[in-house]
Amino acid sequence: MSEPADNQELACLISSLRMHLQRRERVGIRFVPSENLPNVTKSMTIERNVLGPEGDLFAESSPTAQAQNLEELRSAIGDCQRCKLWSGRTHLVFGVGNPRAKLMFVGEGPGRDEDLQGEPFVGRAGQLLTDIITKGMGLKRADVYIANVVKCRPPENRNPEPDEVASCEPFLKKQIDLVKPQIIVALGKFAVQTLLQSKVPITRLRGQWHRYQGIKLMPTLHPAYLLRNPADKKLVWEDIKKVMKELSSEST
Numbered sequence: 045m046s047e048p049a050d051n052q053e054l055a056c057l058i059s060s061l062r063m064h065l066q067r068r069e070r071v072g073i074r075f076v077p078s079e080n081l082p083n084v085t086k087s088m089t090i091e092r093n094v095l096g097p098e099g100d101l102f103a104e105s106s107p108t109a110q111a112q113n114l115e116e117l118r119s120a121i122g123d124c125q126r127c128k129l130w131s132g133r134t135h136l137v138f139g140v141g142n143p144r145a146k147l148m149f150v151g152e153g154p155g156r157d158e159d160l161q162g163e164p165f166v167g168r169a170g171q172l173l174t175d176i177i178t179k180g181m182g183l184k185r186a187d188v189y190i191a192n193v194v195k196c197r198p199p200e201n202r203n204p205e206p207d208e209v210a211s212c213e214p215f216l217k218k219q220i221d222l223v224k225p226q227i228i229v230a231l232g233k234f235a236v237q238t239l240l241q242s243k244v245p246i247t248r249l250r251g252q253w254h255r256y257q258g259i260k261l262m263p264t265l266h267p268a269y270l271l272r273n274p275a276d277k278k279l280v281w282e283d284i285k286k287v288m289k290e291l292s293s294e295s296t
């Protein structure tokens with residue numbers, strides 16, 4: 045590559061890094077552990093695919109921000125390596141369901157089964173969510189849209205770390221923007237705290253209506269938690285009944 049082109053690329057990367065760090069600082073991340081620093085040479089090649097002219101990965105002119113539908117967004121995300129979770133994944137688990145769903149479920153991240161199959165909520169917790177949708181709500185899984193906060197499986201199913209959530213959440217927000225659901229059900233602490241930008245425990249948030257970008261949002265417990273604490277299924281059922289009531293009033 046010629047020297048001017050090198051300088052232009054360097055300026056682009058510095059600008060992108062500055063905006064990336066500012067975004068992380070806004071969500072409370074003040075340092076990056078040295079072992080998490082990306083391979084710069086590798087990242088330069090990959091991230092150029094999603095950079096806008098301003099150098100911000102989510103600039104108005106970037107392919108991710110410009111995506112007009114979910115297929116275009118998935119294509120723009122490509123073989124994402126924006127956070128360290130990419131190295132352990134089998135599949136990037138984007139999302140599934142009706143692209144015009146009235147109801148959207150948002151979970152935390154893929155587990156082992158989801159990573160292997162490339163689809164969210166297909167393991168034991170996923171079966172429980174499917175039961176809630178089909179047996180509880182009388183809907184088909186294909187009627188709703190299902191996605192996660194992080195698209196790649198955290199190792200050993202650990203919690204996603206703040207820098208991983210900060211890197212991946214713009215993809216979720218764009219998905220919501222494209223699907224335009226009437227109601228979001230946020231499953232578990234990470235989905236709720238990410239969308240509401242709140243540190244309030246989910247036990248205090250669940251069961252009450254909140255708003256995300258004007259969309260009604262119902263926080264409830266994650267199906268994986270219910271597998272460990274089946275007595276709390278009744279709490280989720282109470283939340284889901286409120287969602288069903290709201291859905292029926294929205295359609296009349």
Ligand code: SF4
Nearest residue numbers: 124127130195196212
């Ligand atoms: S978790 Fe999200 S940001 Fe991280 S590599 Fe996967 S798709 Fe990219």
